[in-house]
Structures are given as structure tokens and as C-alpha cells.
Amino acid sequence: MGSLVQRAAVTHRVPASASLGRRARGQGSGLVGSPTKGVASFGIDVSGTILSLPGIPMTSPALPSEPTSEPSLTPPPIRGVPSAERRAIVVGASSGMGAALVRRLAAEGYRVAALARREAKLVELAEDCRADCAKTGGAVFVHVHDVARQADVSALFEEIVRELGGLDLIVYAAGIMPATGPAEYDTEKDLAQVTVNLGGCIAWCNEAAKLFRTQRSGTIIGISSIAGDRGRKGNPVYCATKAAMNTYLEALRNRLSEVGVHVLTVKPGFIDTPMTEGLDGLFWLISADDAARTILTAARHRFWNTRYVPLRWWAVGAIIRSIPSILFRRLNV
Numbered sequence: 001m002g003s004l005v006q007r008a009a010v011t012h013r014v015p016a017s018a019s020l021g022r023r024a025r026g027q028g029s030g031l032v033g034s035p036t037k038g039v040a041s042f043g044i045d046v047s048g049t050i051l052s053l054p055g056i057p058m059t060s061p062a063l064p065s066e067p068t069s070e071p072s073l074t075p076p077p078i079r080g081v082p083s084a085e086r087r088a089i090v091v092g093a094s095s096g097m098g099a100a101l102v103r104r105l106a107a108e109g110y111r112v113a114a115l116a117r118r119e120a121k122l123v124e125l126a127e128d129c130r131a132d133c134a135k136t137g138g139a140v141f142v143h144v145h146d147v148a149r150q151a152d153v154s155a156l157f158e159e160i161v162r163e164l165g166g167l168d169l170i171v172y173a174a175g176i177m178p179a180t181g182p183a184e185y186d187t188e189k190d191l192a193q194v195t196v197n198l199g200g201c202i203a204w205c206n207e208a209a210k211l212f213r214t215q216r217s218g219t220i221i222g223i224s225s226i227a228g229d230r231g232r233k234g235n236p237v238y239c240a241t242k243a244a245m246n247t248y249l250e251a252l253r254n255r256l257s258e259v260g261v262h263v264l265t266v267k268p269g270f271i272d273t274p275m276t277e278g279l280d281g282l283f284w285l286i287s288a289d290d291a292a293r294t295i296l297t298a299a300r301h302r303f304w305n306t307r308y309v310p311l312r313w314w315a316v317g318a319i320i321r322s323i324p325s326i327l328f329r330r331l332n333v
């Protein structure tokens, strides 16, 4: 299958601070495109002062300071993590948790590739991040991509890694949960979920796994769901895709931990995103930004292999998993 990957849209660049020695990527803004590939890129690229922690490099936004002496060529590593190691891909970045993660990463000085199908949402997100990027040296690159086009993933992954100058973190946040009637058995609709929730995850995480294995570092975050803990009446295939995702991510972790690569499985409860909009019976709802903060903290500390978000869902998961099938089938979940 040919590569029909599109990248969207705008370039806005602010001069880099000489004190931190980053490459200034030009000034001004405008729409740029590459006629040969039918693509264009969005970049907000400004240098800033950076703080990091071990594991996933994390930063607190801070204003760049004026140079007092000759500019250094490379930013000094802070707590052992050089700024060059803040490069991330977020798949499923146009709304909800994916978008919140992009905002947080950009505010922490990451160069982030944001992927999804809705170009306008991605461009808006990149624009929203502009001020934070100006403070931290972060950048957001927009790529329009449908994860169902799995044959495109390998080439696009390579292209993005080149664009970012490497890769340290990938988040797979793309997912769909279509409403499913109690007596509905629609194979086409079900397999579409498998393609997005599971197929896309495998396609993107496999690429990251190959790279991270070679470089012997990196973090993979897969946003699964507590729904994967049991097969529920309400949405059998959604649950099945998340359960398969959990097992796939566990196996990746088991393969890659010995080479220093961390794989985090995230199991959110109810998060206030477009996916849950209008749904009844939600409780313990938290914002996408709160979820993003928890996810990044969990990934950074590397203590967690699986993280329920918020943590209280761990107890719910433990109870749900322990209910005998004969009783569970009577529950209306």
C-alpha cells in the first residue's frame, strides 16, 4: 500500500535563545508545504531553561535566562538528562488525554509530534502550545494520520524521528468506543475498533520498540482502560481490544525491560473527554489534564508497570477481577 500519510499545516517559529545553543529554525509564521509529499509541518520551536528527572525527562516551564558569558553549544544536562532527550510522539493527540499530554509535554520543553485525523484540532492544539513552547524550547509538530492505515506507520515513524532528532517517549492514546446496543453484533463496527484500539497500538509501539531496543532507552505509554479487566456486556469488543492491549504491552515490557526500556500500561477510569461526553452514570470523573499529569508522573518514576488513573480505580479493578463469572454476568456493567 502506498504511503498516503499527510502532515498538516502551519509553521510558527521564534528565534532560539543563543545561551542554550539550540538551532534557530527561522522566524515568522506561515503555511508551508512539501509538494513532493503533499505534506506540511507545524513547528513551534524556541529554546528555554530546562529541568528534568530520571526516566522520562520532565521539566518545569521556566523562562530562558540571558547569557552572561559566551553561549555554550549544548544545553547543560540537568539531573543527567540533556534537553536533547525530550522528544515524544503522541498518537491520538487531537482531543482528550492525548491533547492534554501534548500540552504538558510541550510546556516541559519537549519536541512533540502530535498525530490524529482531525487536522484543524491538531493545528489549534499546536497554536495553544505556542506560548509555553516559547518559554521552554518545546515544539509541536502536527501530522494528520489515520491509525487504520497501518501500512503507512513505518515510513511515518521514521520521518517523525528524523524531524524530532530522535525519540524518547511514545504515547498511544488513539481509541474509539462506539455506542453498542445490547443485542448488537456488528462485525464491521467491531473490527473497526480492533483496528484503531489494538492494530494501531501494535503498529506504532512495534516501531518504537525496535528503535528503543537498539538505543537501549525509551518509554512506551499505552492508554488502555479499566474496561479491559473484564468482558462486560455493555461493549464486548471495546473491552476485548483493551484486554489485548494490556497483554501486548505486558509482553513488550517483558521483552524490553532488560535493555532499559520502560513500558507503562495506563488504565483510566472515567475521564472527562469527548469519549465520555453525554454518557450516564459517570463518577469519580477527572479532567484530561489531571489524567495527563498522573500518567506522566507514573511514567517518569518507572515504579508503575500498570497505572489506574486515578489510583482509586485500582481497588475497583481488583474487586471486578475477583467477581466469579457466574455473578459478574448478572451485573449490568
Ligand SMILES: NC(=O)c1ccc[n+]([C@@H]2O[C@H](COP(=O)([O-])OP(=O)(O)OC[C@H]3O[C@@H](n4cnc5c(N)ncnc54)[C@H](OP(=O)(O)O)[C@@H]3O)[C@@H](O)[C@H]2O)c1
Pocket (backbone or CB within 6 Å): 091, 092, 093, 094, 095, 096, 097, 098, 115, 116, 117, 118, 119, 121, 145, 146, 147, 148, 173, 174, 175, 176, 177, 196, 223, 224, 225, 226, 267, 268, 269, 270, 271, 272, 273, 274, 275, 276, 288
Ligand atoms: N475518557 C475515558 O473515560 C477513558 C477511559 C478509559 C480509557 N480511555 C481511553 O483513553 C484513550 C484516549 O481517549 P479520550 O478519552 O482522550 O477520548 P478522545 O478525546 O475521543 O480521544 C481519542 C483520540 O483518538 C484519536 N483517534 C480515534 N480514531 C483514530 C484514528 N482512526 N486514527 C488516528 N487517531 C484516532 C482521536 O483523534 P481523531 O478523531 O482526530 O482521529 C482522538 O485524538 C482511548 O484509547 C480511550 O479508549 C478513555
